[in-house]
């Protein structure tokens with residue numbers, strides 16, 4: 403089901419229909435790259451964040467933090483974002499659409515498979531570029547030459563001119579590549595001059611790094627220990643696409659683990675395992691998850707080793723979390739730019755050191771989309787199509803619905819009593835409108851694990867039916883046992 407080309411459209415449509423996700427500022431035509439979480443969406447997002455937060459902070463070696471979104475501008479110089487947080491972009495001269503060069507590379511590769519590199523280069527009119535490509539081509543095969551060219555912004559643009567613009571279809575009309583910084587700039591205070599320019603944070607990590615000693619001193623933690631933070635991040639992405647996958651405003655769940663430099667490998671491997679298991683324990687199929695190591699020549703400027711956890715989205719594999727060995731790069735740079743020591747004092751050895759940092763950086767919004775994709779299912783039941791979100795019980799926005807079979811004969815009164823009893827223990831939904839079959843289908847689409855129905859037998863013996871979402875099996879239990887029944891089922 404998942405890899406049907408039209409699954410994203412189905413997810414978007416279900417999300418709107420059932421109150422998961424709405425387009426931002428929809429009545430004004432929407433705002434590109436921004437989405438709103440509706441009544442169901444905010445519950446699912448909160449449940450994802452709660453599971454993450456608990457998995458991180460219900461242990462004695464990780465502390466929580468909530469640092470501000472706006473930070474001193476020097477933070478972003480020290481972190482390397484001012485110089486390096488850029489994407490190469492090109493514009494179509496015809497329709498002015500803007501593209502990330504590296505993302506168009508995939509399209510070009512498709513073209514290369516149909517047409518040889520030699521034939522592609524024959525069209526190249528720039529002799530300098532032609533010579534340069536001939537130079538690097540010696541003793542290399544087609545794929546190797548292609549990879550070198552696509553990694554080089556100047557060379558790749560020439561090849562990109564082989565493509566028709568994905569937006570308007572015009573051929574050979576791209577500008578040369580320019581570096582585009584992804585940070586959103588704004589101004590602090592009423593004066594809009596360069597001296598007051600600041601950025602919306604593009605990641606939550608830096609708030610953790612600059613608070614490293616504050617947290618350590620106030621909690622007396624010893625190495626190794628971590629700091630966890632959930633919060634919004636903003637990136638002025640050149641192209642937003644694939645629903646929630648690449649947005650301009652999103653939430654991150656980041657945990658930075660500070661270790662003795664000699665222990666970096668051990669902890670890097672430990673967190674790789676822990677993090678992939680977190681996704682599996684919340685219902686993701688192993689076949690849809692994989693770890694992708696970054697090759698050495700593609701590592702970010704701060705990383706010694708890096709792995710992405712990828713999910714098999716309807717459009718293909720995509721990163722949902724990055725795990726990086728950031729070494730002492732960040733603390734060292736913040737020492738350099740602030741002039742303050744960020745060294746850790748080891749009480750036992752009486753030595754001062756800069757710890758290494760193992761980072762686990764997950765997108766809450768991207769994980770949301772992965773969980774939604776994983777849960778979406780369609781099946782035929784008795785000749786009818788059923789759409790069901792098979793969300794893990796811990797993530798489901800609503801845990802149980804309460805449905806009086808008919809809206810009379812005392813059934814609503816009993817159902818309301820059950821609602822009163824459960825309302826403050828579980829997120830529940832009371833629904834007495836329409837045929838019960840339609841009410842079941844509505845809850846299936848929301849992903850509610852249990853539906854409790856009050857029927858004629860309830861009037862006689864105070865039992866209710868409980869229908870389980872995935873199997874659709876129904877059992878009868880005394881209504882007074884509902885609370886303990888749900889507690890047990892939901893915690894298992």
Ligand code: ATP
Pocket residue numbers: 605637639646647648649650651652654721722723724763764765766767768769
């Ligand atoms: P990509 O290569 O897809 O742009 P990245 O490598 O820049 O991602 P990181 O900087 O490692 O991503 O950010 C950590 C996590 O934050 C990612 O794994 C992803 O889940 C999330 N994230 C990053 N950018 C976005 C975005 N534009 N929209 C939604 N989530 C994002």
